[in-house]
Amino acid sequence: MDDKRDRDAAGRARNARPRDGLGRPLPYGSPGVERQPEGVVRTPAESLREAQALLDAGMPFHAHEVFEDAWKAGPAAERALWRAMAQLAVGLTHAARGNTAGGARLLRRGAAGFDGYREAEPYGIDIAGLTAWAHRLADGLTGPIDARASAPRLTHG
Known part of the structure; x- marks a missing residue:
């Protein structure tokens, strides 16, 4: 059988289809939004700045990928923090x-993931504000929302 699926050098599936700002695949040849590079190691401040810019642009799927990189590359003690941030972004995407x-479930799961960080609020992340935002948004979902208009502020100030 001839496998014509898009694969990387190691044989892992790679989807080269263009995507829209919410990460949905578009037909081949369509103009899409540039994808976030995967596996980028950033400082926490860089991750927060880049993710905030993506959220502000209405691209929470792409912000989720930034948080996923932080989750995978960061210290073990912070993985739950970055996973919670990624879940909020993917909840907003859904x-x-x-x-x-699905959006409400992921927003609530992300908010619950902050349990170990509420007091410290590492890197200036507004844990209380994000938790309140996630519950408010989850409780009010009745149909598609505008990701840009609904984007949270990640940090204090």
């Missing part, structure tokens, strides 16, 4: 796509 049940 909500913007109209998947209200």
Whole structure:
């Protein structure tokens, strides 16, 4: 069988289809949004700045990928923090796509993931504000939302 699927040098699946700002695949040849590079090691401040810019641009799927890099590359003691941030971004993605049940579930899961960080608020992350935002958004989902208009502020100030 001739496998014509897009694969990297190690044989892992790689999807080269263009994607829209919410990460949905578009037909081959369509103009899409540039994908976030994977496996980029950033400082926590760089991760937060880049993710905030992507959220502000209405691209929470791409912000999720930034947080996923931080989650995978960061110290073990911070993995739950970055995973919670990624879950909030992907929850916002699902909500913007109209998947209200999945969006609400991921927003609540992300907010719950902050439990060990509420007092310290590492890197100036507004844990209380993000938690309140996630619950408010999850509780009010009835259909697709505007990701840009609904984007949270990640840090204090």
